[in-house]
Amino acid sequence: MSNDSNSNRLSRRHFLAVAGGLTIVIAGAAVVPGLSRSKEDNTNGERITAWVNIQPDGKITIYNPAAEMGQGSMTALAIIIAEELDADWNDVAIEHSPIEPDVYGLSWRGGLGGPMITVGSRTVMGYYEHLRMAGAQARYVLMANASKKWGVPIEELTTGPSKVLHQSSGKSISYGEISRFATAPDKLPDIDQDQLKSAEEFRLIGKVTDRHDIPSKVDGTAEYAMDINVPDMLHAVISRSPVHGSKPDLQNESDLRTMEGIVDIVILDHGVGILAQKIEQALKAKRFMQIKWSEDGMASGHDSQAAYEIYDATSRSDDTNWHSIVSEGSVEDNLSADDVIEARFKNDYVYHAQMEPLNALVSPPREGDPAEVWVGSQAQAGARQAAAEALNLPEDQVILHPCYLGGGFGRRSMADYVTEAALLAKHADKPVKLLWTREDDLQYGAFRPICSQTLQAKVKADGTISAWSHRIVGTGGGLLGSGARIPYYTMDAKRVEMHSIEHGVRTKHWRSVAHGPNKFAIEAFIDEIARKLGFDPYLYRRRLMINDQRSLAVLDAAAAMCDWNSPAPEGRARGIAFAERSGALAAGVAEISVDRNTGMIKVHHFWAAVDAGVVVQPHNAIAQIEGGIVFGISSVLRESITFKDGKVQQSNFHDYPIARMADTPDQLEVKIIPSDEKPAGIGEASTPLVGGAIANAFLALTGNSLRHMPFTSERVLEVLS
């Protein structure tokens, strides 16, 4: 560890023998020199910023700083601590940590204390090293106390599941027992990396199969924010601007006010809120609302179909002000040649469609008690800040109760819905539960942006790519660029550039961000090149990966899984694709068929191999990779948000279809490649594979290219005719 030893020096206050238990405040304090005074001084025996609490009855509570949205990180983080603590997994309970980014934030400049945000598949990789250290230090403290009590040198002690052992005397004492008398050492030892367990010694990492949250998710007891009720609570819905940025002019306020149960109408900048006694009263009033919207919305006039024409012209124009993503070697000379291969790819807007529509419950401060917020958020600290701002309170006057998220996928790292609920609660001076209907959630969505990508390559007869150009034109600014780099493919010269055009519509990170569109375009283009040159797409990728053995191993694993050289069953073909996301390397193969009458693509089989370094919970990782593939199939085959006159054209699942059981491949096979490398992100690793794998299978099957996602029946039929 490179931490300087000073930062590992703990005062007594960091190690609390609290009433009936032991709270160990280690990781935060040990690696966050900036732990603020006020928090230190607040250590008066209450549970404060801590990772672990041990009770005399043996119960070990581990505090989880991450949002749980089905990705399993609440379990994974606890496993990491419990492993080095040498805890018995059956003793472990998991609770939400307080919202204290200084202590519980992600890894940041060598320590914890970065943002408390659950995005970009970063949770396990962002906490892994620090939480191992925290667990190891907690274990050391327990051993030191046993050593003192027994009067034996600490070197003679070992631990077993939740106990300290002295082999030669046969003595043993449980962690719970130790918590009764434990005191803090003045200084915690520096624990070296090599004092941590080796992979062979792991009892929990890579072994625990079950997720902590699952039992509550099969009997209806798991609590989402929408399930919370508090006394005196009002229900609210909001009619929001159909064209982003337009302002409401409510036409029938007095009529609405006479409707049963309506408590108040609140005019907001971007919509009109209704407060009612019951949710159905609010919903009914919303249906009757008549609003004239101002014509000056910033998304006014946006037409997503027409935007593609602008993008195409922009990518051809010499005047475009490109933002460079990669510039290696010179491509210009090579790209002026006649035999340059070129293709253009597009992708429509897509919507998060998390199953639980957005909602939040905010209770304003009462008689000196702080305000309270119940929300499922990927950015808990940001959500609390948003509520505090809207309520005009300091942040420490707002208590945020994290709830399970009924899906996040990037949408729940925004706090717009929390701000709204807080504004309404402030206005009503009563607790308000705000519900976004599915229509609200979709039409006031924040979408993965559209873009058009022009790829060009100059290729020698032997397959060497002497120049590669990838130009992305779209909207959404920085949301366009991720995944455009391809360091694993060796080429003589690369140029990757992007340009964003503002349309005034709401855009947002969406599971794997731009990796979906960019890896699709790159991988489909590689297959188009291979086909032109008469190379096998898998072998051609192998050739391009000549300098990246780790990526190559993943590609080979996927090819082996599907027995690439064996012919696909009659009427089907296979396509291969490769992607990296959040440090994870993934290769996938789709086996598809096409109904030439209906234009429907069916994915029969999908194989994926992933190298994500050390995998804390392999079973859950497989589930994430499976889910990511289905999520990918959904977006690649079905999902499209379109705008006309600045308005979203879709409203619910009838015109925004997502994948169903029948769309799931008959077989989904996932292989996790064993690795000792640092953990990488899993939750988004497989989604970017799907566009390329399906397009490439389609090319192999029909000889035609699919270059516009989603590959709807209409587009498939058009390409085939």
Place this chain on the structure above:
Amino acid sequence: MLIKTSFTLNGEVVQVETAPDAMLLWTLREELKLTGTKYGCGIALCGACTVHLDKVPVRACITPVSVVSGRSVTTIEGLSKEGLHPLQQAWIDEQVPQCGYCQSGQIMQAAALLENNKKPTREEIIGHMNGVLCRCGTYNRVFKAIEKASQEG
């Protein structure tokens, strides 16, 4: 104006006072505090609100409370009288849920299938389950868990 409706809910007779056009979904969730039944779309497109009405799976979001008068409603909370229903156990064994939000609906829909068809075929399972959406993409595990429960049942 409020109307009174009596029905059997998870085996016990209950009476609610609601607006005449109140839907079962919101009555369950907000009046009866049974929040395991979820709101996902409100117009019978997603299946998150699936409950049993006289053993038949229905979408609570479009089922008026008046319709259930005198009949029997079962929600996820009442699916199993004691311990876990075999499907719930299979759901844990297969580690089906991710975010979990759709899963009450998945389980209730699946339970109605096994009630009438102890050994459904692959096509029957897909045909029966296809209306219940899962954004997290757990369908392959939902399928496996149903198969598992049906083989053991």
